Amino acid sequence: MSAAATTLDAEFQNRFGADADGIWSAPGRVNLIGEHTDYNAGFALPFAITARARVAVRVTHSGEAVLESTFAGAAPVRVRLDELAAEDSGFSGDGGWARYLAGVVWAFARRGITVPGLDVLLHSDVPVGAGLSSSAAVECAIAVAVNDLAGAGLDRPELVQICHEAENDFVGAPTGILDQSASLLATEGSGLFLDCLDRSTRQVPLDLAARDLVLLVIDTRGTHAHESGGYRDRVASCRLGERVLEVSSLREVSAQDFAERAHLLDPETRRRVRHVVTENARVQDVVALLDAGRLEDIGPLLTASHVSMRDDYEISSPELDEAVDTALAHGALGARMTGGGFGGSAIALVPTALAETVSTAVSAAFERSGWASPHIYAVVPGPGAGREG
Numbered sequence: 001m002s003a004a005a006t007t008l009d010a011e012f013q014n015r016f017g018a019d020a021d022g023i024w025s026a027p028g029r030v031n032l033i034g035e036h037t038d039y040n041a042g043f044a045l046p047f048a049i050t051a052r053a054r055v056a057v058r059v060t061h062s063g064e065a066v067l068e069s070t071f072a073g074a075a076p077v078r079v080r081l082d083e084l085a086a087e088d089s090g091f092s093g094d095g096g097w098a099r100y101l102a103g104v105v106w107a108f109a110r111r112g113i114t115v116p117g118l119d120v121l122l123h124s125d126v127p128v129g130a131g132l133s134s135s136a137a138v139e140c141a142i143a144v145a146v147n148d149l150a151g152a153g154l155d156r157p158e159l160v161q162i163c164h165e166a167e168n169d170f171v172g173a174p175t176g177i178l179d180q181s182a183s184l185l186a187t188e189g190s191g192l193f194l195d196c197l198d199r200s201t202r203q204v205p206l207d208l209a210a211r212d213l214v215l216l217v218i219d220t221r222g223t224h225a226h227e228s229g230g231y232r233d234r235v236a237s238c239r240l241g242e243r244v245l246e247v248s249s250l251r252e253v254s255a256q257d258f259a260e261r262a263h264l265l266d267p268e269t270r271r272r273v274r275h276v277v278t279e280n281a282r283v284q285d286v287v288a289l290l291d292a293g294r295l296e297d298i299g300p301l302l303t304a305s306h307v308s309m310r311d312d313y314e315i316s317s318p319e320l321d322e323a324v325d326t327a328l329a330h331g332a333l334g335a336r337m338t339g340g341g342f343g344g345s346a347i348a349l350v351p352t353a354l355a356e357t358v359s360t361a362v363s364a365a366f367e368r369s370g371w372a373s374p375h376i377y378a379v380v381p382g383p384g385a386g387r388e389g
Ligand code: GLA
Pocket: 031, 034, 035, 036, 037, 038, 039, 133, 175, 176, 177, 178, 179, 226, 339, 340, 341
């Protein structure tokens, strides 16, 4: 067991006065490229990061899920499992993190997969609100736990579906399958080439160190949420684009179709659709370069993705733009915001020798603007979800 798992195991025993049946964990993710393409049946290339959400879980006969977490000030949440199974929408319990746990238990129950009771202790080191899928990490950790403890034997794609239902139908965030797929299906050392139309995946080797490169996460510490506001508006724009272009998803729109039919769209919808169309092409171009062993050449595509999100999809922020521009000005090969946007993190692909220079320059730029000091650190593709002990 990892040191973090051992600590959680001891804390579980401390709080519940009994041993956990096991520890399960699931990672957050960085999306290398392919943003806002997932709910358009498009392509994406995320990888799992080493930061993880962990749950210690014990099956009980209490008829309830007792949900605790190590988040500061988080009160325990108790949910009657029979009431949870009957619940159609929303969750009246407080505590944002608890909704993700309860939602997954609910999505299992919908399939007739239940346990007689659960004690759960959650600990996560995935930063919350940083665009690194802290919520999917929580969902996927409890999903692998319940799958094992209930003896359900569901495969990973089915667990992706369960977590996606928890997030969309229970928590109420209209997100795609990107985050849950990364957390459940990614493998150490690789990016996950994800086709959201048929949900097929392929591991694409991503060995940064072999090329003397690092991928920096620049967490701007401007937080975001996807249950409302801009994210929902963007989904609505895409649906409008589909109706006007008479396609079942924007995935079907090629660059040439777009050139021929873009005039049918109002200017805002045209920009949104253009982002999705061009982003799908960029993902495929990045994958082709990685397949050809040309990791150091993907930078311009990452940067073009950022420009598209800034100007066409309009989901960047002044902090994200500053992080990207400063990183590029100090030697990054490419940089872009990652995740849903409206805050969160940028990533920068940087020659190892320049990592310090880029970090220092970005921090200095933030200080000059009077913004909170960004959290900057290197990430590598880590393992997907699983049992730890
Ligand atoms: C969030 C959502 C994902 C995806 C990204 C944008 O992370 O949870 O489903 O839409 O934003 O690519």
